[in-house]
Amino acid sequence: MADFPVLYEKLKKYTAADFYPFHMPGHKRQMGGITGFPDPYRLDITEIDGFDNLHHPEGVIKESMEWAASVYGADRAYYLVNGSTCGILSAISGAVPQGSVILMSRNCHKAVYHGVFLNSLKTKYVYPQFMEEYGVQCGLSPEKIQRMLKEDRNISAVLIGSPTYDGIVSDVKSIADICHKSDIPLIVDEAHGAHFRYSDRFPASALELGADIVIQSVHKTLPCFTQSALLHLREGYVDRKKVERYLQIYQSSSPSYLLMAGIELGIWWMEQDEGKRRMKDFTDSLSELRRELKNMKNLRLMGEEIVGSKDIFDIDISKVIVSAKGTGINGVQLCRRLREEYHLEMEMCTEDYVTAITTVMDTREGLWRLKDAFLDIDKSLGKEGGSPWRPHPENWEAEQVLTIREAWDSPRETIPLKESEGRISGGFIYVYPPGIPIIAPGERFTKKIIDIVCRYKEEGLCVHGGEAAEVVAIQ
Numbered sequence: 001m002a003d004f005p006v007l008y009e010k011l012k013k014y015t016a017a018d019f020y021p022f023h024m025p026g027h028k029r030q031m032g033g034i035t036g037f038p039d040p041y042r043l044d045i046t047e048i049d050g051f052d053n054l055h056h057p058e059g060v061i062k063e064s065m066e067w068a069a070s071v072y073g074a075d076r077a078y079y080l081v082n083g084s085t086c087g088i089l090s091a092i093s094g095a096v097p098q099g100s101v102i103l104m105s106r107n108c109h110k111a112v113y114h115g116v117f118l119n120s121l122k123t124k125y126v127y128p129q130f131m132e133e134y135g136v137q138c139g140l141s142p143e144k145i146q147r148m149l150k151e152d153r154n155i156s157a158v159l160i161g162s163p164t165y166d167g168i169v170s171d172v173k174s175i176a177d178i179c180h181k182s183d184i185p186l187i188v189d190e191a192h193g194a195h196f197r198y199s200d201r202f203p204a205s206a207l208e209l210g211a212d213i214v215i216q217s218v219h220k221t222l223p224c225f226t227q228s229a230l231l232h233l234r235e236g237y238v239d240r241k242k243v244e245r246y247l248q249i250y251q252s253s254s255p256s257y258l259l260m261a262g263i264e265l266g267i268w269w270m271e272q273d274e275g276k277r278r279m280k281d282f283t284d285s286l287s288e289l290r291r292e293l294k295n296m297k298n299l300r301l302m303g304e305e306i307v308g309s310k311d312i313f314d315i316d317i318s319k320v321i322v323s324a325k326g327t328g329i330n331g332v333q334l335c336r337r338l339r340e341e342y343h344l345e346m347e348m349c350t351e352d353y354v355t356a357i358t359t360v361m362d363t364r365e366g367l368w369r370l371k372d373a374f375l376d377i378d379k380s381l382g383k384e385g386g387s388p389w390r391p392h393p394e395n396w397e398a399e400q401v402l403t404i405r406e407a408w409d410s411p412r413e414t415i416p417l418k419e420s421e422g423r424i425s426g427g428f429i430y431v432y433p434p435g436i437p438i439i440a441p442g443e444r445f446t447k448k449i450i451d452i453v454c455r456y457k458e459e460g461l462c463v464h465g466g467e468a469a470e471v472v473a474i475q
Contacts, residue, residue, distance in 0.1 A: 019339075020366045022320070022356035023347035026195075027223035027266070030361050037265070045257050054079065054255040055248045064264050071267055072197060072207055074214075074232035076240060078247055081259040084191045085111040086250040087215035087231040091187045092159070093119055093250075094243030095213060100156040103148055106397075107137050108161050109189060110428060110435040113404060117441075120405045124148055124155060127397060128168075129310035134302045134323045135331075135352030136166050139311030142174040149182045159187040162206060165348065165434040166302075166355060167192070167319030168312055169203045176210030185212040185237035194230065195221040195318065195359065198270055201283045203314040212237045221318065221359050224266035228259045275360070282360045286317060289367050293320070293374055298327045298381040299334075302353075320356040322374060327381040332460040334377065342373040348433045351459045398443035402472070407441035411473040417453060420445040420469035427470035429453055431461050445469065 003009075021028050045051065052059035061079070069077035080087045092115030096102050099120045104112060106125040116123055126145055129138040140160055149155055158179050162170045172188060179186040188206035190196075194216035196205040207214045214232040218224040231247070233240060269275045293301040302321040306312050324334045335349035348355040356370060401424050402410070412426035423445050430437045438456075439449050453466045 017343070019343045019345050020369055021345050022358065022362075022366075022370060023345055024217075024221075024357055025219045025224065025226045026221045026357075026359040026361060027219075027225070028359060028361040028366075030223075040258055043258055043261060046254065051257070054081070054251065054260065055253070061260065064260070068230065068264070068267055069232070071271060072205070072230070072232055074207055075235045076233040078231040078233070078244075079255075079260050079263050080215075080229035080231055080247075080251065081227060081255045082251050083219075083227045084109075084189065084215045084217040084229040085114075086247070087229055088112055088189060089115045089118065089250045090231065090243055090246040091213045091215060092116070092121075092157075093246040095185050095187060095238045096121060096157045101152060101154045102157050102159060103145065103152075103155045104159040105140055105161055107164065107436045108159065109191070110430060110437060112159060112161075112189065113428065113437060113440055117404045117408055120403070122403055123400070124152060125397070126160075128164075131306065131310055133325070134300065134306075134321065135325060135350060136168065136302065136321065137164060138306075138309075139168055139170040139313055140175070141311045142171050142178055145175055146178045149178065149184075155182075155184065157185050157187060159189065161189040161191075163190070163192050163203070163316045163319075165192065165319075165436075166321050167316030169193075169314040169316065170311060171313040172204075172206045172211060173209040176206075176212075179212075180210070180237065183237075186210070187213045188215070190214050191217040191229070192220055192316070192319075194218045196316075198275075198279050198360070199283050201287070202316060202318070207232050207234070213243070218263055218266055221357070222266045223269060223359075223361050225259050225262040227256075228263045228266075230263065270360070279360050281364075282358075282362060285362075285364050285367050286358060289320070289371050290317060292371050293322070296322075296374065296378040299324060299374060299378045318358045320358060320370070321353055322356075323353040324381075325352050329381065330459055337377055338373055342369065342376075344370060344373055349461070350431070351456065351461060398439055398446075398449065400442055401444055402442035404441045407472055412470055413473045414468045414470055417450060417466060417469045420471055421447050421450060423469065423471040425470065426472045427465055429463065429465040429469075431456055432464050433462075445471070 047053045052061035065077050088111045101122045103124045106127045126140055131138050176186045188211040190206050196202045212234050217229045219226045219228045300323045324331055330351050331349040331353045335346050335354045338344045346354045347357040407426050425439045425441055425443050428437045429439050457463050
């Protein structure tokens with residue numbers, strides 16, 4: 001048996017090495033040195049006298065959250081210490097009637113599907129288009145959403161993810177207007193967009209564009225601790241009291257003052273002259289980095305040239321997406337080379353590309369290490385013939401047979417994945433990150449879906465739930 005504490009020692013060893021983080025959290029392990037954040041153990045308290053209560057805020061926490069709402073332009077802002085997940089669950093539970101129909105983007109995070117399960121909702125999916133050149137899912141069509149709302153008057157809310165994990169932004173304003181004409185709310189999972197308000201080089205936030213509830217993971221792109229997030233609410237189409245009730249259910253009854261103080265401190269620092277200066281320096285360096293990477297001959301940087309195509313309204317340039325398609329290596333192999341040869345840790349890889357998350361806390365030295373690594377690898381690669389065919393999302397829309405709740409609550413059995421064709425899924429299969437289901441409970445396995453899961457596993461992606469097929473036992 002290993003000597004303990006193993007996790008603590010592994011963390012110490014890793015942070016002492018020269019691996020550079022192009023992944024969340026957004027503080028990039030530097031914020032303490034800037035703010036003089038003290039020993040965290042000295043700040044770790046509970047709801048003692050004078051320190052308020054997150055679940056019934058009347059004092060300092062209430063004042064802090066009201067200030068955060070004023071910064072972002074929300075009617076209400078809520079500190080989340082259980083991540084964006086608890087915000088998504090609270091938004092769905094508080095804004096979508098139990099058992100009703102929700103229209104959601106098919107490429108939502110698994111937390112949205114869990115909210116659907118918990119509230120016994122029926123789902124309608126709007127599928128994004130697919131960009132073969134880079135292997136990314138694109139934007140959502142406002143026209144398609146409008147048509148689906150007209151076709152089904154029982155839809156009680158719309159929930160979309162924008163920006164996506166890859167920084168793809170949909171036309172949120174048009175979608176919000178369409179929802180409000182149908183007298184229903186728009187919920188936006190903007191987990192990757194908490195930094196948008198801090199530079200005009202980034203897209204506008206969904207909060208500015210009319211969304212009714214916006215959930216942001218401040219730990220992803222701002223200098224805040226992992227697991228910290230915000231829920232913003234605009235009153236009018238949503239019952240605030242109901243959302244607050246569910247926040248009390250889904251948040252820990254012992255909320256971390258470290259996380260709450262970290263949210264406040266991160267936002268406050270971004271509002272100060274130092275934060276503004278760092279943001280300008282960062283975006284200037286980021287623009288320079290992207291100009292340099294445009295010179296790659298074999299690898300390809302996804303850039304602003306894609307805006308306006310396939311319902312892409314805008315992109316977040318802080319997400320550095322580099323495709324390896326047609327180069328002789330795949331995204332998994334590119335990610336491995338970056339880690340093993342250059343000690344650069346990416347946020348995510350797919351079979352086609354890698355994703356580097358950059359934030360205001362990235363140093364110029366770190367960004368230049370990334371640039372040099374990509375350019376160096378690019379020189380070692382050559383163009384190959386045509387890439388193999390990739391099934392587009394719209395080409396493998398799964399048939400819904402049961403609701404997620406019905407399938408998950410039904411008797412289930414586990415069978416070999418390759419024998420599951422025609423059976424109804426009793427569980428989720430997804431690549432993590434980002435946690436977007438390939439198949440969800442209640443959907444029917446097809447040969448195409450099985451082939452996709454098998455190919456992802458063969459290419460070394462982290463497939464959850466794909467070792468075998470969990471299927472509903474009763475046909």
